[in-house]
Each structure stands twice: as structure tokens, then as C-alpha cells.
Amino acid sequence: MNRKKRLKTPSPALMIVLTLLLLAMAATAFAAGAMAQEKPKGSKWSGTDTIVEKFAEDLGGIRAREPFINTDQGDLLLFLFALGGFGAGFTSGYLWRTLFAEKQRPVDV
Amino acid sequence: MHISEGILPAKWAVAWFGAAAPFLAKGLKDFKRRVQEVPTFKPVLGLMGASIFIISMLPIPVPIAGTCAHPCGTPMAAILVGPFLSTLLAAVSLLLQALFFAHGGLTTLGANIISEGVVGSLVGYGVFRLLRSRGVSLGLAAGLAGWLGDLAVYATTSAELALALHGTRPALSVGMAIFGAFLPAQLPLSVLEGVITAGMVNYVWKHRPDILIQLGVSQGKTGGVMA
Numbered sequence: 001m002n003r004k005k006r007l008k009t010p011s012p013a014l015m016i017v018l019t020l021l022l023l024a025m026a027a028t029a030f031a032a033g034a035m036a037q038e039k040p041k042g043s044k045w046s047g048t049d050t051i052v053e054k055f056a057e058d059l060g061g062i063r064a065r066e067p068f069i070n071t072d073q074g075d076l077l078l079f080l081f082a083l084g085g086f087g088a089g090f091t092s093g094y095l096w097r098t099l100f101a102e103k104q105r106p107v108d109v
Numbered sequence: 110m111h112i113s114e115g116i117l118p119a120k121w122a123v124a125w126f127g128a129a130a131p132f133l134a135k136g137l138k139d140f141k142r143r144v145q146e147v148p149t150f151k152p153v154l155g156l157m158g159a160s161i162f163i164i165s166m167l168p169i170p171v172p173i174a175g176t177c178a179h180p181c182g183t184p185m186a187a188i189l190v191g192p193f194l195s196t197l198l199a200a201v202s203l204l205l206q207a208l209f210f211a212h213g214g215l216t217t218l219g220a221n222i223i224s225e226g227v228v229g230s231l232v233g234y235g236v237f238r239l240l241r242s243r244g245v246s247l248g249l250a251a252g253l254a255g256w257l258g259d260l261a262v263y264a265t266t267s268a269e270l271a272l273a274l275h276g277t278r279p280a281l282s283v284g285m286a287i288f289g290a291f292l293p294a295q296l297p298l299s300v301l302e303g304v305i306t307a308g309m310v311n312y313v314w315k316h317r318p319d320i321l322i323q324l325g326v327s328q329g330k331t332g333g334v335m336a
Contacts, residue, residue: 047168048110050176063115065114080209100316
């Protein structure tokens with residue numbers, strides 16, 4: 001019994017698209033890296049949003065304003081992140097179960 | 110990519126809200142139509158909404174960059190529910206994040222909707238459809254859509270900041286510098302976004318192909334894209 005699967009050769013068009021994408025990506029990364037000599041450094045494990053804020057401060061002297069509802073106080077933000085994660089996780093799990101786990105009944109027309 | 114409160118000058122903040130408005134209006138229109146047309150649309154939409162909310166707020170540490178960054182989720186949602194509804198979901202998610210999670214801002218909401226919602230969705234959707242029409246497999250097309258969609262979001266954020274803040278320096282140079290600062294963390298995460306997108310689309314295809322057919326993502330056994 002021949003259990004070997006024949007590998008499909010990717011089409012030339014796909015190979016060209018992938019090669020172009022990789023070249024474009026490499027060129028962008030090289031150019032951006034070269035032009036990012038003045039990039040501001042954030043603290044260890046700071047988010048990329050902090051990078052944005054530092055750029056805004058360096059370029060235009062603009063500092064981020066306090067949010068209209070400032071939840072970044074003590075453990076309040078931690079609580080909200082936990083609550084938000086729980087709510088979104090619960091919703092995702094419930095809908096995932098609805099879509100993929102429950103037995104599908106034929107639709108009555 | 111969330112631009113924080115007060116970073117953009119007022120004229121740019123208003124301009125980005127104006128630019129985002131037509132996409133949101135089309136999303137609302139699509140919502141009413143597709144909920145009636147597709148029986149499984151509501152749960153898929155809810156799942157995508159919750160996914161965008163979680164994914165776009167999840168700070169993932171990137172050891173090679175020493176910073177945290179997050180994927181976007183909009184390319185994946187755009188493939189499944191369409192680019193305009195994906196934009197609408199991103200807008201709701203960004204609004205909640207700005208209001209209660211000190212993530213982004215209300216004045217910068219329009220700019221954030223354009224980058225994460227509009228550009229992430231349109232690039233992800235466009236790349237997926239283009240590659241599928243050229244016969245590329247479902248998983249590979251979704252993966253590349255997620256990868257490029259993610260990078261497009263960060264390129265757009267860089268452009269938005271550069272346009273508003275370049276001052277006397279060339280906007281292109283400033284934009285490239287900002288994008289360059291994003292890249293060390295975002296290049297690996299964009300690959301992760303591609304993997305998540307490909308994984309999700311492949312999972313749905315494997316377990317509920319009828320959903321992809323109903324949503325117009327695939328035509329059936331061949332997995333072809335509907336015209």
C-alpha cells in the first residue's frame with residue numbers, strides 16, 4: 001500500500017507573490033530600522049502604546065492626557081482587566097459552545 | 110497601537126472621526142441585512158467581537174524587543190464577517206477600552222478606528238480574497254491576511270502620528286522612524302496574528318464548514334471563494 005502522499009508543487013504565481021511579500025517586508029524592516037535611530041526607549045516590558053506617547057512628547061512636546069474616566073488608580077485597572085477578561089472569555093466560550101460543541105439540529109424551513 | 114488621549118491635535122482627531130464615519134455606517138447597514146440572511150451570523154459576530162476585545166487588549170511580552178505588544182484580531186474578523194462589520198466591532202471594542210481600561214482615548218477614537226478597524230479589516234479581507242481567487246489554500250491565505258493586516262495597522266498608526274506631529278521634519282521620515290520603533294515587537298506578533306487567523310479559519314472549516322459557506326467565505330468542498 002502506497003501511503004506516501006505526493007507533495008504538491010506550489011504554483012509559480014504563489015511563489016512569486018510570497019517572494020515579493022518577503023522582499024517587501026525585509027526592505028521595509030531594513031529601511032524602518034535604519035531610520036529609527038532616534039527611537040525612544042521605554043521601560044522594560046512597557047507596551048508599544050508607551051512608545052507612541054514618547055514619540056509624541058519628543059516630536060511635538062505633547063503629553064498624553066489623563067483618560068476621561070481614569071481607572072489607572074491602584075488596583076482598579078487590574079480589577080477591570082480581570083473583569084473584562086472574564087466577561088469576554090465567558091462570552092467567547094459560550095458562543096464557541098453554541099457554534100462548535102452543541103449538536104447541530106436540522107433547520108426547519 | 111492605541112493612540113492615547115490628547116496625543117492628536119483637534120483638527121486631526123476630528124478628521125479621523127470623519128474618515129471613520131462612512132465605514133461605521135456601512136457596518137450598521139450590513140449588520141441589519143446579514144443578521145436576517147445568515148442564521149449563524151449573530152453567534153459568529155459575538156465571538157468575533159469578544160475576540161477582538163480580548164486580542165487587542167492583551168499585552169504579549171516579546172523577549173527579543175523587551176516590550177509588550179498586542180495583535181489586532183480585525184483581519185480574522187474581517188475574513189469571517191466582512192470588513193465593515195469588523196470595523197464596527199473594532200469601534201465598539203476601542204470605545205470600551207478607552208472608557209474603562211485607560212487604553213486609547215475618546216479624542217483619538219477616530220484615528221484608532223481607522224488603523225485597527227478600517228485598515229486592519231480591509232487589508233486582511235483584501236489579501237485573503239485576492240489570494241483565494243489565485244487558488245491559494247484557505248489556511249495560507251488567512252495566515253498571510255492576518256500577518257499583513259497586522260503590519261498594516263501599525264503602519265497606519267505610524268502614519269497618523271507622523272502626519273499630526275512631524276512639525277518641520279519630513280512626515281515620511283518621521284513615520285518610518287515610528288514604524289521602525291514598532292517593528293521589533295510587532296514583526297513577531299504579526300506572525301502570531303497570522304497563525305491565529307489561519308488557525309481560526311481552518312478550525313471553522315474543519316468543524317463547521319457550513320458556517321463558512323453561509324458567510325460566503327467558501328463555496329464548499331473545494332473551499333473556493335464565492336464571487
